[in-house]
Amino acid sequence: MKIIIIGGGVSGLAISCKLAKEKIDNILIEKRPFLGGRAYSFFDKNSKEEIDNGQHIIVGACKEFINFLYEINAIEKISFExxxxxxxxxxxxxxxxxxxxxxxxxxxxxxxxxxxxxxxxxxxxxxxxxxxxxxxxxxxxxxxxxxxxxxxxxxxxxxxxxxxxxxxxxxxxxxxxxxxxxxxxxxxxxxxxxxxxxxxxxxNFAIPNVGLTKLLGDSAENFLKNTNTKIIKNQEIKSIIVKNDKISGVITKDDRKIKSDIVISTLPPNQILDIIPKNHQSYFKKSKEINMAPIVGIHLWFENYFFDEKFMVVLGSPIQWIFNDSKIKNSSSSFQHIVISLSNAWEWKNKPKKIIKEIFLSEINKLFPKSKKSKLINFSVIKMLNATFRCQPGIQKIRSKNRTKIKGLYISGDWAESEWPSTMEAAVISAKNTILDIKKDFANKL
Ligand SMILES: Cc1cc2nc3c(=O)[nH]c(=O)nc-3n(C[C@H](O)[C@H](O)[C@H](O)COP(=O)(O)OP(=O)(O)OC[C@H]3O[C@@H](n4cnc5c(N)ncnc54)[C@H](O)[C@@H]3O)c2cc1C
CATH class of the missing domain: 1.10.405 (Guanine Nucleotide Dissociation Inhibitor; domain 1)
Structure with a gap:
């Protein structure tokens, strides 16, 4: 049985690693040059530091995500309060x-x-x-x-x-x-x-103490290195191939056909229809009713330390949650790296960087007077416009089931059916449930 997983975000990585752990070969195809999907870190030219695309936090209740970190030997890379x-x-x-x-x-x-x-x-x-x-x-x-x-x-x-x-x-x-x-x-x-x-x-909170790519993409890739799993990066899937209501493979952007008996899509709801042939789209149309929402991350590097907590909530201010990245990552740098995480960030998603800088620097100075004595060394803003899907009333009726009408095609990802909102926990739960469905459907053939 050939298995293809489309998308190397948390859900795709979890499926791939869980299958590999059971010695079930699979091919993981990711369109970008790196793994992690909506949870990754990158080298910031401004500060010359590795920074996350967005502050990620989990709570102790994220049992499946925590299990996944154990599976890929990454549990030390997250600190539990x-x-x-x-x-x-x-x-x-x-x-x-x-x-x-x-x-x-x-x-x-x-x-x-x-x-x-x-x-x-x-x-x-x-x-x-x-x-x-x-x-x-x-x-x-x-x-x-x-x-x-x-x-x-x-x-x-x-x-x-x-x-x-x-x-x-x-x-x-x-x-x-x-x-x-x-x-x-x-x-x-x-x-x-x-x-x-x-x-x-x-x-109780748990916060990554390394960049997200080290926590997820690199750890999963390292785990998969010793298995028969094939990871293909930089390869976009243009479409799935369906014959007689049964999956038969995928077509890449450069028009190569790859045959497969089982295909698992982990694409988010705003992208899933892109890979479904027109004559099969009606079953997947509900995904259009799921909307996405932005998160904006503001990074500030100060010359001196003035904020000692690991994180803090600020009410009645545009600052919502503020994180002390230097302390969380146990940084040896003499600069203090602060991250402000703005959820529900509609107001900020189109604001120019210069204005965001003025507003938030003045807010920090007002709330933490000691910061006025500390020079701002660097500043970055990361806008993730489609960060999470929205849990609007009625959402539970439109989230996707893992099994689809097309035999051999499965949907996984944070937006597939679960009790959780758009989180890494939901992404791993759906990975686990998808594998259970596949095992039921292909009992002795895997
Ligand atoms: C700024 C920010 C902050 C967040 N904070 C938290 C938090 O604190 N706690 C938490 O639990 N969650 C948080 N989340 C949500 C969490 O990151 C997501 O729920 C989770 O990463 C979703 O994983 P996924 O695998 O379902 O989807 P994705 O990560 O979207 O994975 C889909 C993958 O498919 C790839 N892909 C898309 N199209 C194709 C194609 N045609 N061919 C091949 N590959 C394709 C994409 O590149 C991507 O890698 C946050 C998200 C953001 C953006």
């Missing part, structure tokens, strides 16, 4: 949102929320009630809420604007890359169930 502690700066007041190691999990959370002074006492109590309600919700309840938006659901559950701004959005905007008014209540609630409620360790 021992406890949940998020410094939140609001109107010059710094409050930590943290968990406690009490013997009973729920007690730990009660104390952490009760200490969260950006909310009034009655708001904290109301927040606890809503978190408790969420903890009791079943998959059936969530399914019914897919068409409702998360903001309305929170409002109907007595969450004040302040609680929404200072608690719910603090997690939801970066995790869902959208305003919660635009997000399906089902996905929003599930996010908090998995990441905040189900176990204490789940919400």
């Amino acid at each position: 021992k406890k949940l502690r998020i410094p939140v700066l609001n109107k010059n007041k710094l409050v930590n949102l943290r968990s406690h190691n009490f013997p009973i999990n729920i007690l730990g959370k009660v104390f952490s929320i009760l200490e969260y002074k950006h909310l009034k006492l009655r708001e904290r109590i109301s927040l606890l009630k809503t978190l408790y309600k969420i903890s009791k919700m079943k998959p059936k309840d969530l399914k019914e809420l897919d068409n409702e938006n998360f903001y309305n659901w929170l409002k109907n559950n007595n969450q004040s604007k302040n609680t929404i701004d200072c608690f719910w959005e603090l997690f939801a905007i970066p995790a869902l890359n959208d305003e919660i008014k635009n997000v399906s209540a089902s996905i929003g609630i599930r996010l908090f169930q998995v990441a905040f409620i189900e176990s204490d360790i789940n919400a």
Whole structure:
């Protein structure tokens, strides 16, 4: 059986490595000269440093992604926080949102929320009630809420604007890359169930301590080196070939035909139709209803250190999350490298670099007065216009199944069916589920 995987992002890499681990040969074809898809790093000419295309964070609940890192021997390249502690700066007041190691999990959370002074006492109590309600919700309840938006659901559950701004959005905007008014209540609630409620360790952050290409593309390639997997980079697939509703191979951009019994596409929803022949597109048309959203990353290098936290959330400022890349990567450089990650970045995606620099440098100087004494050495802006797919109301009904109508063609990728939003965890879950489907369909033939 010949297997072709189109796309060397997280999902394609996970499928390829998992198959190779079981000694199932496969060919991985990637159109760009490097692996990693939407999670990669590159050499920045300005700073002469390797920087990421966007700050990537995972939580302890990303079990499949963490397993994948173990599989490709990359687990040391990500640092796990021992406890949940998020410094939140609001109107010059710094409050930590943290968990406690009490013997009973729920007690730990009660104390952490009760200490969260950006909310009034009655708001904290109301927040606890809503978190408790969420903890009791079943998959059936969530399914019914897919068409409702998360903001309305929170409002109907007595969450004040302040609680929404200072608690719910603090997690939801970066995790869902959208305003919660635009997000399906089902996905929003599930996010908090998995990441905040189900176990204490789940919400703990893990942050790559090397560039994303070292973490993912290089580690996977290194793992595959000793297997029969063939990796072809710089090769765009123009189309799949279908005969009698059955896959028979792919055509490359330079018009070469490669035969295959099984083809797995890991293309994002905004690109999948490009490789489907016109007469088979109707089944895949729903992908057009899935929209993508931008993330903008701002990199600043200062002459001296002024920011000691690993990361911080800033409320009531265009800065949302700020990361201390020097500390996270344990850099030996004397400069301080700061990364500001702007999710839901519609406002910034077309703004010129010069204006972004003025606005964010002045904001940093205002929030961290010590930074005024430190010269800005370098500045870069990275705009990822199609960073993640949007989890708008109704999304769960239009995400793709792994198995398709065309025999031997499978869809994997973060947007394929799962409970997770557009994340590396979703990309690996879909990889695992795709392999399960293939095994069922081709039982003894692999
Ligand atoms: C700025 C930014 C920040 C993010 N932050 C986080 C985060 O904090 N945590 C998190 O979990 N996730 C985060 N994400 C999302 C995460 O990166 C994605 O969910 C994940 O990488 C998607 O992987 P994928 O394999 O499904 O798709 P992709 O990475 O899109 O992979 C598809 C691959 O197919 C290739 N391809 C496309 N067309 C063709 C063709 N015709 N022929 C051959 N190859 C083709 C592409 O080049 C690409 O390599 C972030 C994303 C961005 C951009």
